[in-house]
Amino acid sequence: MMSFTQFLQTVSTETLKRRSDGVTASTIASILSRNTLSIEDFYLLLSDGASGMLEEMAQKARSVTRKQFGNSIFLFTPLYISNICDNHCPYCSFAKQHSIVRKHLSLDEIKQEADSIAAKGIRHILVLTGESRRSASPEYIRSAVEILRERFSSITIEVYALTSDEYKMLIDAGVDGLTIYQETYNRELFKSLHSGGPKADYDFRINAPQRAAEAGMRNVALGALYGLDDWRMEAFVSGLHAYYLQNKFPSLEVSVSFPRLRPQAGEFSTAHIVSDRQFVQMLAATRLFLPYAGVTLSTRESKRFRSAVLPIGITKISAGVSTAVGGHSGDSSTAQFEIADSRSVLQVKSDLLQEGFQPVMHDWNYAYVR
Ligand code: SF4
Incomplete structure (x- = not known):
């Protein structure tokens, strides 16, 4: 089966770059008149x-x-259960080299x-750990899931x-x-x-969504962290990754x-700040290319x-968020990053x-198949 990285090699970004040099408002208007977009579109x-057609793109x-x-x-x-991490990602508070308050939750x-989270009416939980197999092993994560499935309809x-077998074990849980x-x-x-930690294996990470899907996962969410590199290329490849999986x-x-x-x-700082307008452009472009894809927005x-x-x-969207381990009930620890929206659920x-939106707490798609 062709992997995503093999699929990527079939897309000539050099050719696309040359075509994008001549883009005009009428090129974009013509793309916006279509219902199905190509990779080039x-x-x-x-x-x-x-970027001059942002309003038209957003409307469509x-x-x-x-x-x-x-x-x-x-x-x-999100529910953070462990912030012990063996990696050195310079953009994250949980990185091994940082002296922060570390915490690893017991099952109790x-x-x-x-x-505490369920009492606020939330039924969909996102479980997070730092990247440390010795602390947050797949079996520890499974034990956490066994507790959570009694309280939440979607985990x-x-x-x-993880490996395919590990994804399968967690799906079964x-x-x-x-x-x-x-x-x-x-x-x-x-x-x-990511040198010097287990995260260093680019291919193992990029193929994780595919392994999870093959193991029977019902939904996968992916993307880049914006600010590390050129946002246009990151958004393009993220969109292709989702397109490939769909x-x-x-x-x-x-x-x-x-x-x-x-x-x-x-002290990580970036030369690749993404402005609000650029954010809107990548959001609109992705929605138009992938009309059926979910899009998540965090705090x-x-x-x-x-x-x-x-x-x-x-x-x-997330709500009632703490990015610290133990942040919802007990003594907290250092947060992974500062949130910008601290509203309660x-x-x-x-x-x-x-x-004018309808907040949905319970994903009935999954509740019935459990
Ligand atoms: S981004 Fe993930 S792997 Fe990297 S330091 Fe933070 S928790 Fe660890």
């Missing part, structure tokens, strides 16, 4: 030449989103955190890349979703940012996300910005209703 929508993306997803917005909350502490994991970010699709940059696994629900770097422990973004971009293509629900 997607590339051109992300180009500098398309808004109407495509409403047609496919109505006014529903799924809510979820996981129950407390889960009860997604955001942990280090009750996991239905995988979130995994490639951080950067630029292989050389990835190597330089074609390869027609029953798989595929989502993308565009997390922008936030302040964290350490890395402010309330104001989240409200502004919700109609353009977002289908799922109740506040987010009420704001969504006021903005």
Whole structure:
């Protein structure tokens, strides 16, 4: 079976770059008049030449989103269960070299955190760990899932890349979703940012969503971390990754996300800041290329910005968030990054209703197949 990296080699970015040089407003208007976009169309929508047509792109993306997803917005909350990490990612507070408050929840502490989140009405949980097999082993994650499945109807994991057998074990325990970010699709940059830890294997990570799908995962979410490299290329390759998986696994629900770097422990700074306009361009371009894909928006973004971009293509948002281990019930630890939207679940629900959206707590698709 062709892997995603093999598929990528069939796409000539050199040719696409040459074509994007001549992009005009009428090229973009012609793309926007079509219902199905090609890979080349997607590339051109992300180009500098398309930035003058942002309003038209956003309007079309808004109407495509409403047609496919109505006014529903799924809510979820992340649950950090361990921040011990063997990697040195310079953009993350949990990196091994940082002197932070480390915490690894016992199963009793996981129950407390889960009860506290469930009491707010949340039914979809995202479980996160640092990347350390010796601390947060697959068996530890499975034990956490066994606790969570009693309280939540949908469980997604955001942990280090696993083998197919490990994904299968967690699916059997009750996991239905995988979130995994490639951080950067630029292989050389990835190597330089992740040397010296288990995350260094670019191919093992990039093929994780495919392994999970082959193991029977119902949904996968992927993307890059924006701020590490050129946003246009990262958004393009993320979109192709989702496109590849949708074609390869027609029953798989595929989502993308565009997390922008936030302040964290350490001194990492970026030369690749993504502006709000650029964010809107990649969101609209991705929605138009992938009309059926879910798009998640996290509390890395402010309330104001989240409200502004919700109609353009977002289908799922987090609420009542803490990025610290133990942040929902007990003594907390160092947060992974600073959040920009600290609204409670109740506040987010009420704001969504006021903005004309229907907050959805329970994913009935998965509740019935359990
Ligand atoms: S991004 Fe993940 S792997 Fe890297 S330091 Fe943070 S928790 Fe560890």
